[in-house]
Amino acid sequence: MTDTKAWPFGTDAIQDDPLTALRIAVTSSHPRWFYLVGFDRESDARPTDAEAAMLASYLDEYKAHWYGDNWFAQQMGERPLDVDGGANGVIFRKWGEDDWGYRRQSWSQGPLYVPQSPRLRERYPDEAPLGPLSLEQVMDRAHDTSPARWQQWKADHPDIFSTPGRTA
Template sequence: MAATWPFDTDADEHDPLTASRIAVTGSHPMWCYLVAFDRESAARPTDSEAAMLASYLEECKERWYGKEGGYRTKLAQRPLDVDGGANGVIFRKYGPNDWGYRRQSWTMGPLYVPQSPRLRELYPNDSPIGPYTLVEVMDHAHTIVDEVHRPWLDWKAQHPEVFPA
């Protein structure tokens, strides 16, 4: 008997990103995915961007759950990484080198940061205005006060095949 897809209509079972454990879902998913891609995006990730998303997920798991064992073993029991206590990141691609992100817990403010190109056009004085590349958005998601979190910078430096200098 084939295993049933546990995420029903919330995440796309057969999307190519799913093979890298990236949930392809909407802007407000029912499950607490560690990393997701908004299926309503205007554009799809390139192969190199998909590798960055997968690496971002791996960094998140290593930072919060360690390299192996413990909760990582439990995460591996499902086809996508979910944790009810996590404040997952949902990425949206507006166009080439134009990305936004949101935290799953956000209930106020803009839907994505930076906002969509249309909203940037309507409100040009809002900050940050974008466009941001995927790496810039990932850096923004790892920023504490005004500095990008050192472990994230170290992760990127340790993975030059995914994050070229």
Template sequence: MTKAWPFEDDADEHDPLTASRIAVTGSHPMWCYLVAFDRGSPARPTEAEAVMLASYLDEYKDHWYGTEGGYRVKLAQKPLDVDGGANGVIFHKYGDDDWGYRRQSWTRGPRYIPQPPRLRELYPNESPSGPYSLAQVMDHAHTIVDEIHKRWLDWKAEHPDVFSS
């Protein structure tokens, strides 16, 4: 007997991103996924972008849960990484090298940062204006005030095969 998909009606079981533990779900998922991709995106990640999403998830888990043991073991018991105490990130792809993201906890303001291309046309002075590549959106998600967090910059430097310039 096989176990039922625990994320029924929320995340896509057979999406290729699921194999990398990236939830493919809506913009406001029911579960607290650590990293998700919005299935309502007009475009899909390239293979290189899918690797970046998986690396983003690995950095998150290494930083918050350590590299082995503890809660990391509990995360591995489900096919996707969920934590009710986490403020997961949902990525949205508008088009080629045009990404946005949102934190799961956001209840006000724009749905994604940067906003969709049409809103950027209507409000060109909004910040950030985009378009942003996936790497730039990930940098923005790790920015405090005006500086990208050192731990993220170090991670990218340690993974040049994923985050090549």
């Protein structure tokens, strides 16, 4: 168990969750801290071990691209989770097997998650036709501004991403 005095995030993130050991914040859909990558603790399902590895790899790719090995990355590494007030982190949510959504922390209007929840997809099929999507497909969508870089990352990590080049 981690020393509670060293936990700077209070109740905003769960300290003893297995994902926390991978530096993935287990938090709410609207956390107070600017985590680089989070998992919504209100999710209906938990990530599998393979999905947890994908979440950790997504975080690694983000840090490698945006920070490299600079002083700020080293400073972030001193905390148990990666936070950056200038980052637009991603929160992932899992509704069921191969049924994931994501949101950016900066989103203030529009759907809460993309794709929307199964309940909303069923209720409004003409307005929310997207989904369900696997975690990898959701990550592909979250990288829509840099798909080539992301596809290369996946190709370089076939032990984690079994279908390099697959897009949403």
